[in-house]
Amino acid sequence: MRRILDKEVRRGQLVHAAIKVFAAKGYRSASIADIIEAAGVARGTFYLYFSSKLDAFHAVMDRYIELFKERVATETARSYANPLKVRQAIRESLLDWLRFYQENKDLAKIVFREATAIDPDYEKRCYDMLESCFQHWRESVTRFQKIGFVRRDVDPEFLNMVFSGVLIHVVLRHIIPERPPAIERIVDQWIEFIESGVKARSWLA
């Protein structure tokens, strides 16, 4: 009984080390030596928990998917029922997403940066995983259209493109390198942009 817990703990240690190392060096550059050093275990031990380096990578991805699903579940539960507070709710939602990646920088690095072919299987997993993100955001758009916050004539796929693109960009270029501006400021500008665009009113339409 205790043994099994130990096993899970040890595996967790290794996955944690793998995340750190893959984030710092990328899948290909990371070596088993890096991972076992980070985890403080012997070489052979690694192969007790993973059948190969690729298997460890899959375990890392699984960890991300797990966290991501939790995140989506929380998000889906969010209420936009009160029309007076929709703006506030969207603000919280965006902040939560940024906070999520802020708390999981290493996973974010791996997921958003490891886009090159690692193996045929991986490419699909990666694609599926991102697609599930995008699907979530497309659904969010539809939701905002239903409650009347977003115009019905906007293409959900296009809005997803904007959301995803900006989110990933902000994560990769501002959150991970810990550069300003702070996420609150980004979110405020973002919401204003979403609402009104940027065109000067004086301009003759």
Added chain:
Amino acid sequence: MRRILDKEVRRGQLVHAAIKVFAAKGYRSASIADIIEAAGVARGTFYLYFSSKLDAFHAVMDRYIELFKERVATETARSYANPLKVRQAIRESLLDWLRFYQENKDLAKIVFREATAIDPDYEKRCYDMLESCFQHWRESVTRFQKIGFVRRDVDPEFLNMVFSGVLIHVVLRHIIPERPPAIERIVDQWIEFIESGVKARSWLA
């Protein structure tokens, strides 16, 4: 079978092959064997033109920077003088950027995806290169503000974030995998979004 070519031509062949291979496999996974096979030359020939694999990568980056500077020069020369045609000019500008990456998919793949540490020098080059992109876009925003198209109260840095994020996202997820929608449709939606945002008018502000 030995075929002697003009040095510049041969070098061009090799850079071309390197771009293909780095785009397909990523820097670390790509091997010299892959590159020389793609170029149809012998092993030793590679080292006549590059001192190392890393050197070949730098040559690829140089090629991108060269093309990028041309692109920016063309862009900077674009006239937004006629107020009646500003919308049209911006449309053309966005289309040109997407066409640029459409024509240089492999370079785009490398530049936007190879984010992991290849060598200390590379990290800086890559950062500088992206920064020069961003700088260009920030300046564009300021330009649009000067001609009165964009509101003065918008932060150029934030708009850059949006432009860059969406551009990179569209390139990576739609242009490179050759998935719909067509770039014209994307640009049209983009412009409308930029102008007006997405908020339904009926919504009580």
Added chain:
Amino acid sequence: MRRILDKEVRRGQLVHAAIKVFAAKGYRSASIADIIEAAGVARGTFYLYFSSKLDAFHAVMDRYIELFKERVATETARSYANPLKVRQAIRESLLDWLRFYQENKDLAKIVFREATAIDPDYEKRCYDMLESCFQHWRESVTRFQKIGFVRRDVDPEFLNMVFSGVLIHVVLRHIIPERPPAIERIVDQWIEFIESGVKARSWLA
């Protein structure tokens, strides 16, 4: 076929193999393949014990220096206290030196023959090592002068030149190729020569 050995034993095996191979082929001509074949281990095993071919060479030099220091220590402990037995003691001393190189022919080959630049560091090591030899012999001369066996007006540096030159020559041309005369005969002639020179007495000075 995998056989796990004590680390020191395995390292000893490898150093031994390296000595054999470097002696037979010289540093530059010797390949890792030669060394691992001589040691009967796999390619990777070599790099568990040495970081590079040069590192292996340094290990070989270290081995020589170790043996040489032992030799010098034994030599320094030799007593020349009994004036009646000085000739005998010197004879033993010379014989011991020749026996030392006879027992370490491969090391002698490497040390006396690898005089060409291997790396900047090596050149200095090699020079220092030979210099320590010469220093020992210079001191020996002074010792023989103190006990009155050698004339005070002889320059120790010059006598060192003679000792070193003859010793190295005998090692390289007679001991290593296992050619006559036997070392006892060489030593007897040597001593007589040292004592009296070769000039015929009949010659008018």
Added chain:
Amino acid sequence: MRRILDKEVRRGQLVHAAIKVFAAKGYRSASIADIIEAAGVARGTFYLYFSSKLDAFHAVMDRYIELFKERVATETARSYANPLKVRQAIRESLLDWLRFYQENKDLAKIVFREATAIDPDYEKRCYDMLESCFQHWRESVTRFQKIGFVRRDVDPEFLNMVFSGVLIHVVLRHIIPERPPAIERIVDQWIEFIESGVKARSWLA
């Protein structure tokens, strides 16, 4: 006619460059690139004059043998007829040998240092070449015995060992690195040593 002279001149250039490079780096470390750079010719040109790197090395050895034979011829012609001037004549002879190697330092480096197997053929050439040196010195000893300068009971082979050993040592450790003492001083000490040995007279024989 002129062409043929040109050819010889060009070949001489190349042999000269090869001597420099082989002396500086050793046969194995020296590359064709080094030699053609030193000679200031193109890669292909090298192979017009030598069939291979080894062939160039043989040409270098041939050059040494040529010079050495000249040296021996001059030496053999030297007269020791006047008994009053034998000491003086020997002094001149030794000085001439040292001057010979002083003037051909690079060749000396190659001949005395390249002792490791370059090819089966080379080993023999090198051996033969040194043997011809030794033969010359053995004959010199016999000559000195004939004229009564050297005792008849001294083994010519042994004296050769001393001469050769000291000569090579002086060349390698003093002349090539251009370190003191000056050759005149060495020769004076050498002659005194040869004549009388080093034993103090006070010592009870």
Added chain:
DNA sequence: AATGAATGAGGTTTCATTCAT
């Protein structure tokens, strides 16, 4: 005769994986 681009065998080194302890 001279050139130098091209070649590819062979060298050094790395590292994911195995397995005896």
Added chain:
DNA sequence: CATGAATGAAACCTCATTCAT
């Protein structure tokens, strides 16, 4: 379970030699 020495395929790189120009 855990260890880490051992393995060898495969990577990068060098350089003597060839040959089209």
